[in-house]
Amino acid sequence: MREGLSYETAVDVAGYSAESTEEIPSPMQPLVQRALPQQLYTRVYFDLETTGFGLADITQIAAVHDTEEFSIHVEPKAPINVSATKVTGITYDGTTMFKNGKPVSCYPLEHALSQFQIFLHKFNNPILFAHNCEKFDSVILCRAMQSVPNLKLEESFCGFCDTLHLLKTIVPHQQSYSQEALVDKILNEKYAAHDALEDSRYLQKLVNSLENDVDPHYLSCTFNVQYVFHVLGQKTQSQENLMSLQPLVRGKCISENMAKKIANSGLCLHHLRLAFDRGGHDGIKNLFSEKSNGKARVTNRSKIISSVSQYIEGYHRIPSS
Known part of the structure; x- marks a missing residue:
């Protein structure tokens, strides 16, 4: 469910939006700390x-x-x-x-x-x-x-x-x-x-x-310094993701800790909506349970997957002003 339509002709003919072709990011990977080379420091x-x-x-x-x-x-x-x-x-x-x-x-x-x-x-x-x-x-x-x-x-x-x-x-x-x-x-x-x-x-x-x-x-x-800059980039991205997920926390759909887990995996609310648009409940399930370093990207727990799916479905039912 991470990839949308990507073939250009179909997009042009059918008039799909950019969201239809947007790819949900793959799981955020831990950064590898590499030692400095041997020399006189x-x-x-x-x-x-x-x-x-x-x-x-x-x-x-x-x-x-x-x-x-x-x-x-x-x-x-x-x-x-x-x-x-x-x-x-x-x-x-x-x-x-x-x-x-x-x-x-x-x-x-x-x-x-x-x-x-x-x-x-x-x-x-x-x-x-x-x-x-x-x-x-x-x-x-x-x-x-x-x-x-x-x-x-x-x-x-x-x-x-x-x-x-x-x-x-x-x-x-x-x-x-x-x-x-x-x-x-x-x-x-x-x-x-x-x-x-x-x-x-x-x-x-x-x-x-x-x-x-x-x-x-x-x-x-x-x-080296570039390693730290990459760490900062991940921290910034995770914080932005977490901010977007706060409506789910306030709505008691998920806990703050689960929101952090989702955010740290590289996902924001927009990505959850894309997954639901493309596959409904199964879209959220496939996204959350996607394997990353041998473990579920977010969780395999059906209760959390259902809760998030219901929230996103309810979000879609809100009439636009």
Whole structure:
């Protein structure tokens, strides 16, 4: 049910609409993280503080390499989440930024990224090392980079290394893999965590203390900027899909979790309508149960398939104004 009519003559003669020929996208596939090639790199340890969790705005960028250090606070466009303030101590009233109640200078994002770029230009083939950066720091930084494309910051470094994956490999069986816990366990030190500069300093210190084990393994935990841009593209598409499915959630046709599952498979409400137009209940069933990596694209559960089919059928019965 994914393909509509595709032969041009039939379309021309019968006068089918564009929807008749539109192809429903195939299942969204997990992206493959590919390691950077073997060559001589410079390790730059970095960290971000943000307005919250998820796709948040940056409030601080910091980085270190050996004794070279960089730190800058950034004016966020979004308000800072109360939970984030409890962790970082950063607040912003729209004109002044405070760190633990003391005012600090802050700058527009474009200026902050350009200064970061100048810092990175000091080094040959820099890789940005950060803890849990595949899921967080790399995504936040690349999203910020997309908002100032003329800067071309992605040309100033080779990629990222996620030290969370790295340290799970070389120091297995730890109770916690938070950076703070690892510094305490391995270095027997405590520090002011959740300040980007201090986090960067101690990440460098932590990795350097394990140097003999790091060298053979770190490249396997690297990935390039284009991988992150693709991740962001999928996140954006999934969010747009999810927004379109909210009427089904509000109508108690499906749960929010099921809506996310549908959205993450690459489907929006429009695609469900196309499938129903072409095959009714069976169209939805075939679409949801289509195999993807050995599993149903969405679900095989007849109750959910029937519920969605009934919703789409009812949608078609609503008279146009």
